[in-house]
Amino acid sequence: MLRKFSFFQMRKLKETVIEKGLQASALVTIAVTVGIILVLSIEAILFFKEVSIIDFFTDTQWTPLYTDKHFGIITLLSGTLLTSFIAIIFAVPVGLSISIYISEYAPRSFRKTIKPALELLAAVPTVVYGFFALTVVTPFLQTFIPGLAGFNSLSAGLVMGIMIIPFVSSLSEDALHAVPNSLREAAYGMGSTKLQNAFRVLVPAASSGIIVSIILAISRAIGETMIVAIAAGQQPRLTLDPTVPVETITAYIVQVSLGDVQHGSLEYRTIFAAGITLFIFTFLLNTISYRIRKKFREKYE
Amino acid sequence: MNNIKKNRIKDKAFKVWGIACTFLGLILLCIFIGSILIDGLQRIDWGFITNLPSRKAERAGIYTALMGSVWILIFTTIIALPLGIAAAIYLEEYAKESKLSSLLEVNISNLAGVPSIIYGLLGLEVFVRVMEMGASILAGSFTLALLILPIVIVSTREAIKAVPKSIRDASFALGASKWQTVSQQLLPASFGGILTGVILALSRAVGETAPLIVIGALAYVPFAPSSPMDEFSVLPIQIFNWISRPQHGFEINAAAAIIVLLLITFIMNGIAVYFRNRWQSKFK
Numbered sequence: 001m002l003r004k005f006s007f008f009q010m011r012k013l014k015e016t017v018i019e020k021g022l023q024a025s026a027l028v029t030i031a032v033t034v035g036i037i038l039v040l041s042i043e044a045i046l047f048f049k050e051v052s053i054i055d056f057f058t059d060t061q062w063t064p065l066y067t068d069k070h071f072g073i074i075t076l077l078s079g080t081l082l083t084s085f086i087a088i089i090f091a092v093p094v095g096l097s098i099s100i101y102i103s104e105y106a107p108r109s110f111r112k113t114i115k116p117a118l119e120l121l122a123a124v125p126t127v128v129y130g131f132f133a134l135t136v137v138t139p140f141l142q143t144f145i146p147g148l149a150g151f152n153s154l155s156a157g158l159v160m161g162i163m164i165i166p167f168v169s170s171l172s173e174d175a176l177h178a179v180p181n182s183l184r185e186a187a188y189g190m191g192s193t194k195l196q197n198a199f200r201v202l203v204p205a206a207s208s209g210i211i212v213s214i215i216l217a218i219s220r221a222i223g224e225t226m227i228v229a230i231a232a233g234q235q236p237r238l239t240l241d242p243t244v245p246v247e248t249i250t251a252y253i254v255q256v257s258l259g260d261v262q263h264g265s266l267e268y269r270t271i272f273a274a275g276i277t278l279f280i281f282t283f284l285l286n287t288i289s290y291r292i293r294k295k296f297r298e299k300y301e
Numbered sequence: 302m303n304n305i306k307k308n309r310i311k312d313k314a315f316k317v318w319g320i321a322c323t324f325l326g327l328i329l330l331c332i333f334i335g336s337i338l339i340d341g342l343q344r345i346d347w348g349f350i351t352n353l354p355s356r357k358a359e360r361a362g363i364y365t366a367l368m369g370s371v372w373i374l375i376f377t378t379i380i381a382l383p384l385g386i387a388a389a390i391y392l393e394e395y396a397k398e399s400k401l402s403s404l405l406e407v408n409i410s411n412l413a414g415v416p417s418i419i420y421g422l423l424g425l426e427v428f429v430r431v432m433e434m435g436a437s438i439l440a441g442s443f444t445l446a447l448l449i450l451p452i453v454i455v456s457t458r459e460a461i462k463a464v465p466k467s468i469r470d471a472s473f474a475l476g477a478s479k480w481q482t483v484s485q486q487l488l489p490a491s492f493g494g495i496l497t498g499v500i501l502a503l504s505r506a507v508g509e510t511a512p513l514i515v516i517g518a519l520a521y522v523p524f525a526p527s528s529p530m531d532e533f534s535v536l537p538i539q540i541f542n543w544i545s546r547p548q549h550g551f552e553i554n555a556a557a558a559i560i561v562l563l564l565i566t567f568i569m570n571g572i573a574v575y576f577r578n579r580w581q582s583k584f585k
Contacts, residue, residue, distance in 0.1 A: 025387035039426040101319025125508025127537040193312040223416025225511035286414035
């Protein structure tokens with residue numbers, strides 16, 4: 001009796017230890033977030049001790065690596081937003097059309113083969129896309145846009161668009177697919193075509209899922225690094241002209257990391273100040289999309 | 302009548318447009334791979350794989366970068382795999398509905414959306430500076446392990462979730478403890494799904510460039526690394542370095558190295574899809 005009791009006691013102890021170990025592993029993810037926030041904010045605070053936060057947001061030049069230093073993050077932000085905007089303008093209509101076609105028009109067997117094939121687009125390493133933008137897309141665009149510079153946000157943005165097509169199409173297709181069939185049948189019963197059904201019934205019904213896919217694609221485009229570092233150039237410039245070289249926040253961090261920058265110097269801290277700006281943007285976008293997704297899930301389950 | 306006809310034409314037109322969009326990306330990918338093959342295939346031979354880096358494009362090889370990628374891949378797996386699977390088991394089987402578990406949930410979904418370069422900044426400060434690992438393979442592996450952790454956790458959870466509840470009930474009915482059920486029933490049953498997720502995550506890690514540049518991985522390493530504390534380069538960084546050089550010879554080299562990198566990525570994706578299909582048919 002005593003032995004049996006201690007066997008169960010041992011077993012219970014072992015179970016508790018294992019559970020705690022598993023829990024600790026899960027808590028590592030919290031530590032990562034806390035780590036990111038701490039690292040970025042500590043270095044950024046040190047940065048803002050030397051550079052006024054008003055200059056950071058209002059200066060229109062970004063030249064921390066020159067003798068005449070300016071720290072206008074808007075300059076880098078404009079590069080980031082411009083390339084992302086081009087990518088989104090390209091990827092959203094294409095991705096959305098793909099999702100409608102696959103979920104409403106294409107035969108079911110087609111859906112099973114085309115989805116993994118499209119996801120291959122997202123599996124290609126981004127450094128490879130950068131090479132594509134620089135050596136294929138830019139020369140091609142130069143044949144009919146004469147003033148296009150060798151480095152430009154147009155070709156970087158378009159190639160980034162190709163990369164994020166599967167993000168838009170896959171999630172939107174899931175959302176369309178989840179719309180109850182009764183809605184489709186009702187629309188067909190009223191004599192609508194597939195197209196009318198898609199745009200007047202299904203897209204509005206799946207709108208939250210589609211919005212989530214677009215937000216995630218934007219967040220992805222803003223954080224994308226190698227394509228813009230390779231193909232968009234490394235010249236910080238406050239412009240909306242897609243044909244000239246620009247520099248994004250991410251490309252700047254890469255540029256500084258490649259050089260010989262002393263730890264603890266102001267130049268070193270600029271990459272954290274730039275990093276926290278990037279982090280806040282993507283954090284907001286991710287949080288919004290998470291909220292919408294939660295709501296959306298409740299709607300259909 | 303006229304209106305109906307118009308709507309039918311619009312409908313047909315959209316169908317054509319939809320097909321065009323669906324294949325647009327894939328056709329562009331094919332054009333690109335074609336042009337890379339034309340540029341790079343001539344350059345690939347045994348010497349290209351086994352040569353050390355060189356200032357002369359014709360003599361330069363990818364050996365050190367390739368070995369760096371292999372080392373990084375091994376250590377990233379060693380770090381991310383147990384951590385990710387353990388966290389997923391906790392969230393899926395142990396965690397009760399509480400503030401903590403919903404916080405974990407939001408947090409993981411958020412981490413998955415953090416740009417990879419931010420992980421580079423984290424690695425630079427924590428692993429390279431504070432823990433004094435330097436720009437070593439170990440520091441790089443820790444950085445990439447944290448980067449792929451959310452992907453491993455999410456896919457492992459999906460795999461565990463897919464195991465029918467009846468298997469859990471049967472195991473408990475036979476007197477198994479929770480851990481016995483997890484380790485002897487759920488993990489073997491979801492093995493294929495977990496493997497798929499892990500391979501996909503690793504194929505992402507092998508193509509990552511930005512975070513490793515940020516932690517200070519080098520573009521030029523004279524010898525292949527021989528310990529986890531050595532400096533290193535990886536294939537994507539080698540490619541990036543060659544792209545940024547003006548001479549045409551290096552562009553050819555970059556194309557050739559891209560062929561090798563794409564081959565690795567596609568093979569890993571292929572293996573993952575194979576496991577997924579085999580595993581999915583198990584429960585249906």
